[in-house]
Amino acid sequence: MRRKSYEPFLYLTPGVFFLAFFIVLPVLFLLVLSFFRWDMLSGAISFAGLENYSEMFKDPALYNALKNTVLYVAGVVPAGMAIALFIAVQLKGKLRTYSIYRTSIFMPVIVSLAASGVIWLWIYDYRSGILNHLLSRIGISQINWLGNPDTALISVIIVTLWQRIGYNMVIFFAGLQVIPEQLYEAAMIDGAKASGQFRYVTWPNLLPTTSFVLVINLIFAFRDFDQIYVMTRGGPMSRTTTLVYHIYETAFAEFNIGMAAAVTMILFLIVMAVTYLYLNYMGEKA
Amino acid sequence: MSFNKVHSGFKVFILFLTALTISSCAERERYADDEITELRFWHGIESPENNLLLEEKIKTFEERNPHINIILENIGAQDSAMPSIMTALSADRQPELLWFAPVYTGRMAESGKLYPAEKFIENDTEFNPEDIYEGILESGRYDGRIYTVPFETNCLAFYYNKEHFSEAGIERYPQSWKELRQTARKLTRHFREKGEDSFGMLIPLGTQEWTVWTWQNFLWQAGGEFLSDNMKEPGFNGRPGVEALKFWKKLVYEDESAVFSERNAGYKIEPFIAGKVSMMINGPWNYPELKEQDEINYGSFPLPENEKKATNIGGENLFIFRSTPEKEEASWEFAKFIMSEEFQAEWAMNTGYLPVNRKAAESEKYRRFLEENPFIKTFVYSMEFGKSRPPVKEYSRISERLGRALENALYRRKTPEEALNQAAEDSEDLL
Numbered sequence: 001m002r003r004k005s006y007e008p009f010l011y012l013t014p015g016v017f018f019l020a021f022f023i024v025l026p027v028l029f030l031l032v033l034s035f036f037r038w039d040m041l042s043g044a045i046s047f048a049g050l051e052n053y054s055e056m057f058k059d060p061a062l063y064n065a066l067k068n069t070v071l072y073v074a075g076v077v078p079a080g081m082a083i084a085l086f087i088a089v090q091l092k093g094k095l096r097t098y099s100i101y102r103t104s105i106f107m108p109v110i111v112s113l114a115a116s117g118v119i120w121l122w123i124y125d126y127r128s129g130i131l132n133h134l135l136s137r138i139g140i141s142q143i144n145w146l147g148n149p150d151t152a153l154i155s156v157i158i159v160t161l162w163q164r165i166g167y168n169m170v171i172f173f174a175g176l177q178v179i180p181e182q183l184y185e186a187a188m189i190d191g192a193k194a195s196g197q198f199r200y201v202t203w204p205n206l207l208p209t210t211s212f213v214l215v216i217n218l219i220f221a222f223r224d225f226d227q228i229y230v231m232t233r234g235g236p237m238s239r240t241t242t243l244v245y246h247i248y249e250t251a252f253a254e255f256n257i258g259m260a261a262a263v264t265m266i267l268f269l270i271v272m273a274v275t276y277l278y279l280n281y282m283g284e285k286a
Numbered sequence: 287m288s289f290n291k292v293h294s295g296f297k298v299f300i301l302f303l304t305a306l307t308i309s310s311c312a313e314r315e316r317y318a319d320d321e322i323t324e325l326r327f328w329h330g331i332e333s334p335e336n337n338l339l340l341e342e343k344i345k346t347f348e349e350r351n352p353h354i355n356i357i358l359e360n361i362g363a364q365d366s367a368m369p370s371i372m373t374a375l376s377a378d379r380q381p382e383l384l385w386f387a388p389v390y391t392g393r394m395a396e397s398g399k400l401y402p403a404e405k406f407i408e409n410d411t412e413f414n415p416e417d418i419y420e421g422i423l424e425s426g427r428y429d430g431r432i433y434t435v436p437f438e439t440n441c442l443a444f445y446y447n448k449e450h451f452s453e454a455g456i457e458r459y460p461q462s463w464k465e466l467r468q469t470a471r472k473l474t475r476h477f478r479e480k481g482e483d484s485f486g487m488l489i490p491l492g493t494q495e496w497t498v499w500t501w502q503n504f505l506w507q508a509g510g511e512f513l514s515d516n517m518k519e520p521g522f523n524g525r526p527g528v529e530a531l532k533f534w535k536k537l538v539y540e541d542e543s544a545v546f547s548e549r550n551a552g553y554k555i556e557p558f559i560a561g562k563v564s565m566m567i568n569g570p571w572n573y574p575e576l577k578e579q580d581e582i583n584y585g586s587f588p589l590p591e592n593e594k595k596a597t598n599i600g601g602e603n604l605f606i607f608r609s610t611p612e613k614e615e616a617s618w619e620f621a622k623f624i625m626s627e628e629f630q631a632e633w634a635m636n637t638g639y640l641p642v643n644r645k646a647a648e649s650e651k652y653r654r655f656l657e658e659n660p661f662i663k664t665f666v667y668s669m670e671f672g673k674s675r676p677p678v679k680e681y682s683r684i685s686e687r688l689g690r691a692l693e694n695a696l697y698r699r700k701t702p703e704e705a706l707n708q709a710a711e712d713s714e715d716l717l
Contacts (some may be wrong), residue, residue, distance in 0.1 A: 042396030042679075126548060127562055147491070147549050149697065226700040232548050235493055237697060238690070252368050253686055256395070 027268070034261035041255060052262040062263065064238055065246035068153065072242055075222040076164070081213055083161070084168030089202060091169075092176050101174075106166035113163065117230030120159045121146070124231075149237040156240050159227050164220065168213050175209030176202070181232055193276035208282075215278040244268050295473050310556040320334020322578060323616040324355045328371075329385035330363040335574065336637050343632070347623050354616045356383075375399060382617050384605040387439055388425040392679035395428045401606040404432040406618040413622055424601050425674045435621050438639035441672045442503060443664045444649035445576070445584050446556075449485075450476070450564040459587035463507070463533060466590045470543035473564045487544040488566040490536050491696060493689035495682075497552055499598050499675070500567050501692055503589055504530035506596035508671055513676050513717070520713045522688060523706035526593075531695050531702035532697035539698070546696065570665040571599060577661075586664040595671040601639065620632075640665055645714040687712045 021045035035051055038045040056062055074245060081244065087105060091098045108116060121130050124145040132142045145155040167202045183201045192200060228234060234241035241249070322533025327344075331337055337360065344356050359381070361367040367386070374380045394400050403426065407415050415423060418436065420655060426434035446459065454476035459464040470486030477484045490497045502512060502522075513519065521527075537544035545563060547554070558566045559579050567589070575583045589597050604624055606617040623629055630646035633639060635655045640662075641647045647666065656663045675681055691709035694700040700708070 039393070040376045041390070041393045043375070044399065121548075127557065128560065132538065147546070202709060207503065233492070234551055235693065236491075237693060252372065254683055255372075 008052075030261050030264055030268075034256045034265050035228055038257040039255040040251075040257050046260055052258045054160050056259055056266075059258060061238070061241070062266075065241050065243045065263075068238075068240060069091050069222065069242045071153060072081060072224070072240075073218065075154065076160050076221045077159035077214070077217045079141055079157075079219060080161050080164045080168055081210070083212075084165045085172050085206075085210070087165070088169045089198065092173070102169070108163045109166040109170075111163075113224075113226035114230050116159065116163055117227045120155075120162075120227075121231055124155055146232055147236060149239045152232055152236055152240050156227055156231060159231070160221070162223060163227075166219070168217065171209060171216075172206070174186060175206045179205045211278065211281065215274060218274045222267060222271055222274075243270075293380050296386055296631075313456040321353060322355050323353055323612050324357060325383055325613060325616055325620065326357045326359060326381035327383040327385070328359050328361045328367070328381045330361055330367045331385070332363055333574075333637075339633070339636050343629060343694070347620060350621055351616070354619065356620065380607045380612050381605055382609050383620060384607065385602050386605055388434060388436070388603040389675055389677070389681045391426050391434045391603065391605075392428040392587065392615045392677060392681075395431075396679060397609050401608045401614050401617070402431050402433050402434045403606060403618070403621065406621075407432065407435075408663045409474045410618070410622075413625075417627070417645050418634045419642060419644060419669070420627060421599065421669075421672060421674060422601070425599070425601075425677065427677055428679075434603035434605045435625060436642040437602045437604045437624055437635070438633060439642050440639055441565050441597040441599050441601060441665055441668050442500065443588050443597065443668050444590075445558055445566050445568050446585050446587060447558070448583050448585050449560070454564075459592045462590050463592045463652050466539065467533075467543070470537060470565065471541050473544040474541070484564070485543060485545040485562050487537060488547050488552070488557055488563040489538060489544045491546040491548070491693070491694075492550030492552060493686070493693050494550045495685055495689070496550070497692055498685045498689050499536070499600065501688075502553060502598050502675070503567070503596055504533060504592075506598075507589070507592040507594060508533075510595040512662060512680065514686070517676055517678055518717050520684065520710040520717070523703075523710035527706050531692065531706065535696065535698075535702070538696075569605060569638075570640060570662050571638045573661055574636075574657070583660065588664055588668045593712075594689075597668045597672050599669070599717050601642070638662060640669060643661045678717065680713075683707075683716055684713045689704065 011127055035048055035050070036045055037048045041205050062097075087101075091101055113118075123129050124140060125263065126132065126144045126147055129145075131145065136142060143151060145150050179202065183205070184197055187197050189202050216252065224242070227244050228240050228242060229248070234238040234245045244267065247260050247263050250263060254260075329340070331340060341358065344358065348354060348356060361370045371380070371386070372383070375394070378397060378399075390428060391400075395402075395693050407413060419439070422436045423432060424431050424434065425438055444459070450473055451459075454473050457474060460469045466487075473486035474484075478488075490500050504514065505522055505527050505565055508526035508529045510524055510530070511521040514521045534544075536547060547557065551669075553568065555566070555568065555572050555576070557563050558568075559576070570586075571643040591596070604621050606614065606616065606621060609617075627643050627645040629647060630641040631649050631652045634641040634646065634652065641652065646652055678684075686707075687709040691705035694708075695702045695705040
C-alpha cells in the first residue's frame with residue numbers, strides 16, 4: 001500500500017480539533033473578551049479597549065486577591081510537598097500495614113473537592129464542630145475557624161493540604177521506585193544513616209520528580225476554587241478571595257465578563273511563567 | 287491482507303469520529319412532532335418533596351393540555367444557577383421558562399429576550415390580574431412593564447422556641463425593637479443561669495443576599511429606604527440604616543444576647559433546632575421540616591416594629607423567554623396554571639410558601655389550613671406590611687456592596703456610618 005502524504009495529518013485531525021476547540025479557541029476568545037464590556041445577561045456588548053485592564057489595576061480588590069493568592073500558594077505548596085515527601089519516604093517499604101496507611105492517605109484525593117469542603121464545614125463549625133469539641137477537651141477555647149478573618153485562610157489551606165498530600169505522595173512513590181536499591185546499599189556500606197541516605201541518595205535522585213510535583217502543585221494552587229467556594233465564599237472580609245475566586249465574583253456576581261477576562265489573563269500569565277520556568281529548567285537538565 | 291482490513295477499518299473509524307465532531311458542532315436543535323409544543327422549564331427548587339410535587343402538578347397540566355410537553359430541568363439554586371443562565375442567554379439557548387428571583391427581571395429584560403408577560407395579561411380575558419396580590423405582581427415590573435409573573439411568595443418573620451420562652455417566663459412575643467432586646471436578654475440570662483451557652487437570638491453574618499435581605503427589614507422598620515424616592519441614589523446609608531446596624535451590634539456585643547450565624551449560613555435552621563438560639567429570622571418554607579422535627583415546640587411571630595412595621599417579600603417569578611408564537615402561547619398557559627387558585631393553594635399548603643393568588647389565600651381549604659397551622663398564619667398576616675426590594679437592574683450588585691459593608695461593620699472593622707457610606711459611594715455609579 002502506497003503511503004499518501006496527507007495521511008498522517010488525517011490521523012491527527014481529531015486531536016487537533018479537540019485542542020483547537022477546547023483549548024486554543026477559548027484562550028483566544030478570552031483575550032478578545034478582555035477588551036470588551038459585556039454582562040452576558042442583557043446582551044449589551046461594546047468595545048472597551050484597554051479600559052478593563054486600567055480599571056483592574058486601579059481596583060484594590062485585585063491586589064487583595066493577589067496577596068491572598070500568594071499567601072495561599074505559599075501555605076499550600078511547600079508544606080504539601082514536604083509532608084508528602086516525608087510520608088512517602090517513611091512508607092516506602094513493602095510491609096502490609098504500610099499499604100493501609102498509603103491507601104488512607106490517598107483517600108481524600110478521590111473525594112470531590114466540593115464534597116470534602118462540605119465535610120470540613122462541619123468539622124470547622126464554630127459551635128458544634130468536632131474540631132472545637134476536641135480542642136475544648138484539651139483546654140483550648142473555641143476558635144471560629146472559618147468565621148474569623150485571621151484564621152479563615154489557614155483553615156482553607158489545611159483542607160487543601162489534606163486533599164493534596166495523597167496525590168503528591170503517590171507521585172513521590174513512583175519517583176522512589178526507580179531509585180536503584182544498590183545506591184542505598186552502597187551508602188549503607190559507607191556508613192550513611194537514614195538522614196545521610198536521604199541527603200545523598202534520595203534527594204538528588206528524586207529531583208526530577210520533585211520539580212514536577214512543584215510545578216503541578218503551583219498550577220493547582222493557583223487554580224483552586226471549589227473549597228473556597230464551598231467553605232468561605234471568599235470571606236470573611238475578603239480574606240480568602242484568591243485570584244480565581246475574584247474572577248468568579250467579577251463574572252457572576254458583578255456581571256463584568258470583560259474585567260473577569262482581563263483578570264484571567266493575569267492568572268494565565270502567572271501559570272504560563274511557572275510552566276515556562278519549569279520547561280526551561282527541564283531542558284537544561286536533559 | 288487481514289491486517290490491511292483492520293487498518294482501513296480503523297481509518298474509517300477515525301474519519302467517522304472526525305465527521306461526528308464536526309457535524310455535532312453544526313447540529314441544530316431538532317424538534318419532536320409538530321403537534322407537540324415542548325417547553326424547557328429551568329428551576330432550582332431544592333427540597334425533594336417540592337420537586338416531586340412539581341412533577342405531579344406538571345403531569346396534571348399536561349393531561350389538560352395534551353399538546354404541551356414540559357421538560358423539567360433542575361439547574362440548582364440561585365447563585366449556582368447563574369453561570370448556566372448567563373451561558374445559555376449569551377449562546378441564545380435559553381429555556382422557554384425559568385423559575386428565578388424577580389430582582390433579575392430588569393437585567394434580563396434588557397436583553398430583549400424576555401417576553402413581557404404584560405402583553406398576555408392585557409389580552410387574555412380568562413386571566414384577571416386582580417386575583418394576584420398587587421405588590422407581588424409589581425416585583426416583576428421593569429421600565430413600566432410587567433415582564434415576569436410570580437410563582438410563589440414568602441416573607442420573613444421570627445421563629446421562636448416555645449419551650450425556651452416559657453422556661454424564661456416570657457408570656458408574649460416582642461412587638462417592638464425594645465421588647466425584642468429585652469426578650470433576647472431575658473432568654474440569654476436564663477440560659478446562663480442554667481449554665482448553657484445558648485443565645486436569645488441569631489443574627490445572620492456574611493456578605494450574601496440573605497444578610498442584606500434580613501437587614502433591610504430593620505432598615506425599613508427604622509424608617510429608612512433602600513434607595514431614594516427617584517431610585518437614583520442609595521438611601522440605606524442615612525440615619526435609619528446606621529440605627530439598624532447599631533441595633534444588631536448592640537445585641538451581639540453590648541448585650542451579648544445574640545450570636546452571629548456561621549458566615550453566609552444565616553438561613554440555616556440547625557442552630558435553632560439544636561436549641562443554640564431561641565429566636566431567628568426566617569421564612570415560611572422551613573415549616574415542613576420544623577414540623578417533622580418537633581410538632582409543637584416551634585412557633586413564629588411577626589417581625590417587631592420600630593418606627594413602622596416591615597417585612598421583606600421574597601419568592602420566585604416565572605420568566606418567559608421569547609421563542610416561537612406557539613411556544614410563547616404555551617408558556618403563558620403554563621404561567622396561568624401556576625398562578626391559578628388551584629395550583630397556588632396546593633403548592634402553598636405543601637411547601638410552606640405563600641399563595642400569590644388572592645383567591646387561593648382566601649379559599650376555604652387554605653383558611654382551614656391556616657387555622658390548623660398558625661405558624662404559617664404569621665407570615666400571611668405579615669404580608670400586609672410586606673415590601674419588595676427595589677426593581678432596579680443593578681440591585682444584585684448594590685446588594686453585594688452593601689453585604690460587604692454589613693460584614694465590615696459587624697466585624698467591627700469599620701463604624702456603621704463609614705461602612706454604609708462607603709457602600710453608598712460605591713453604588714452611586716450603578717444607579
